[in-house]
Amino acid sequence: MAKTQSVSRVEFAMEAIRERIALAPGTRLPSIRQLAENLRVSKSTIVEAYDRLVSEGAVEAKRGSGFFAAARLRPFRLKDPGFQLDRAIDPLWIMRQALTSNATFQPGSGWLPDDWLAGDMLRRVLRGISRDEQANLTAYGSLQGYLPLRKQLARRLNARNIAAEPNNIFLTDSATRAIDIICRFLLQPGDAVLIDDPCYFNFQYMLQAQRVQTIGIRYTPNGPDLEQFAAACVEHRPKLYLTTAVLHNPTGANISLSTAHRLLKLAEVHDLVLVEDTIYADLESRSSPGLAALDGFERVILAGSFSKTLTGAARCGFIVARNDWIEGLTDLALATSFGTNDLTAQATHRLLLDGSYRGHLEALRPRLARAMAFTIEQLEHLGFELWIRPECGVFLWAQLPDQLDSADIAIRALERGLVLAPGNVFSVSQTANHFMRFNVAQCANKKVFDLLGEVLKP
Template sequence: MSQPLRLALDRGQPASLVEQIVREIERARHSAVLHGGMRMPSIRQLAQAHGISTFTVVEAYDRLVAQGVLIARRGAGFFVASDDPAHDMPRPRPRAVAREVGNAWLLSEVFADDSIPVKSGCGWLPDDWLDEDGLQGALRQLAKGAGTRFVHYGHPQGYAPLRQSIARRLADIALDAHADQIVLTHGATQGLDLIARTLLHPGDAVLVEEPAYCNLLAILRSAGLHVVGVPRDAAGLDLAQLESAIQTHRPRALFLNSVLQNPLGTSLSPACAHRILQFAEQHGLWVVDDDIYRELAPPNAPALAAMDGLHRVIYLGSFSKTISPSIRVGYVACAPALAAELARTKMIGGLTTSEINERLVHLVLTEGGHRKHIERLTDRLARARSRLCTQLTACGLSLLAKPDGGMFVCAALPEGTPSSREIAEHALTQGIMLAPGEFFVTQSEPCHWFRFNAAYSDDARLYRFLETTLSAAHAS
């Protein structure tokens, strides 16, 4: 700098010297006293010029770097950041546009792509549908906690008060589980992975619903398992096909969503649930119930784990669909010995989960407003789901099943139209994300149906696209 930088610092102000330095440099940047690329005074120079500690300047510069106001260059000092961040860092390689809609795209690229305006095929809820108020309140409460420590590893099974709270909530569905039977996980997805790596070995046969949760299929395949589909309809699994698959493949486990199944949105009938448990007991089969939509379901939905007492059933839950997916807190409830094994596998693969996030969830659940949030969310989803079903049928699609609740509706195009994957790839060029049926089946065979997310489908562009697609198919 040609002229020394003078900052208006006042030790009598309530604001700390660090805060004043940050504020003054930001003000100089906005008023063009400082401009992009300009070299800042060294830490020692600024400290001597203002009669302050070098430690104060270090902290202020660090904050400004973190905020993107300054750039730190090793061996050269600190520089004012440019208005265009591209001038301050190596230009990244452009990310290729997804040309083929496939499972890998759904599992990775779609989370990184904010440019798609209509996300009818996604698997999450909009930000303003989630419990952001509860989460912000929990953050404030956690920050004010006297004597709370945040810097240590958590317990291998997770934050004990949250596990105790989950145990009390499971009692609401008549599931008697102790906190020691619960292992907190990095979302339900990690729970599924822990179960696969703890109980199963490459080459083992496992059964899944057909159609099934697409991420589950990827997890099981990556573990080297032989995945066999069993057809599912509105009432549940096809029991004759289930019995045949058990006798033919001798599977180690059955993975399912007992309630608000992804993608169909239906729940097991009591009769089907009882028969599944009979098969499990008779054939020594683990039943893995990924029950993450339970809070969005009608209160009388059957609970496999409660019917079984966590003998052969392994129960998974999550708070991603009701509080926030960003906190990544899920859990597994199971027999005590298995819980200890899962905790060991968890520690081997990634040590403990985030106790800070687990504390936040515990505060949200116990502060008193979460149940009201769930009531509002289920009501909002019911209205959105009703509109979606009406619109889809008006466009000429047929529902695969009438959902019992939750986020998803599956609907099929008439025979003779292109495959759902082809249509999804064309939709993406129009700024519309669709989830084709091929994502949810064990065999890569052409399908003609899609999974729609009710929370993201209230958009005229989606229905214009579907009507145009059907008109083009009929014309050809």
């Protein structure tokens, strides 16, 4: 991994160890030899790094057993977001680089290009709201959020066979905010939470902020590995499972119907809540059942938003849950943000009501399909092996040729103006180092693959 003289090898190693500690407090850390090989530094560097961290109290040395992450949970810390090539690649690496670098191409990002989104529609709707004397431009919003939008969302959910009423819905400013509120509502520090391995990288840091224990469950083309899931339920007694069941991030897979049914049965047996992130579901050409359609909100909480399909600037998200939970979720949101964004909710409602959003999706889906076919062709030409071939959506999960390390490739690509998404930022177990996630909408320019081909060369 590239380093600069301003960051010593010991400091570099300490930072990499701290990332492991943050994600798995109390667990055994790699041996000196193993970590030296992984970070490509000397054993003496690792010895000194471990010694310093032991003196700080971040690492515990157990004679004859090795080194362990301190069991106590440290205060949550986000690092400076500067554009640095020498930073260890952690779960927020992609977001930092995509938002702060001057990279020309961003095939590793999670959002659509600006010119694929609804800028013109938003300008028109916002002008209309500004001229409407009945529109709310100044007052705080209602407790659960703008009622006309909640009614419209309920109709859309029912069209997907998800039985919901407006009173089951609480509006937020994003899916990330929705999941944060859900976790605050249901979890206590030290609780165990199951997530997919691989999964959306920010799930790891959101859960770290909740000070909970995160357990990764291997993800398959049909959904989570149910044998491993059941074993984890017995061993860790988790409170919650967080997943993206439809158009999974980063793999693009959909949970199969049989896996979903068996998963719900396991959740009932082990008294587990399932949180389903549906942020990409509108990009499906035909709706998949997911979890909420099968459960009726007995154990499933739905979170979603329009940030990926409509706009990332005027954000509008939502939570769908059973009635006896909505009041508590609403109170928690009021305590931490004092209500919802009525202006964004009004704009989103108008776009749903007048058919603009439906027309936008109808144009977007075939465009994504073309980008998917093009990206698959280009990746296979470069020697990548696809994990699956998604029917639709945004993401491809692909294995690099020749067992190349995706973190090394991502660092080298930054120097050529490419932000890539190395596999281990998505993996709790750190077993995806030969994989990368590709956003097909950000890969429409052939130059992306010309530059990637140069980076792959020895």
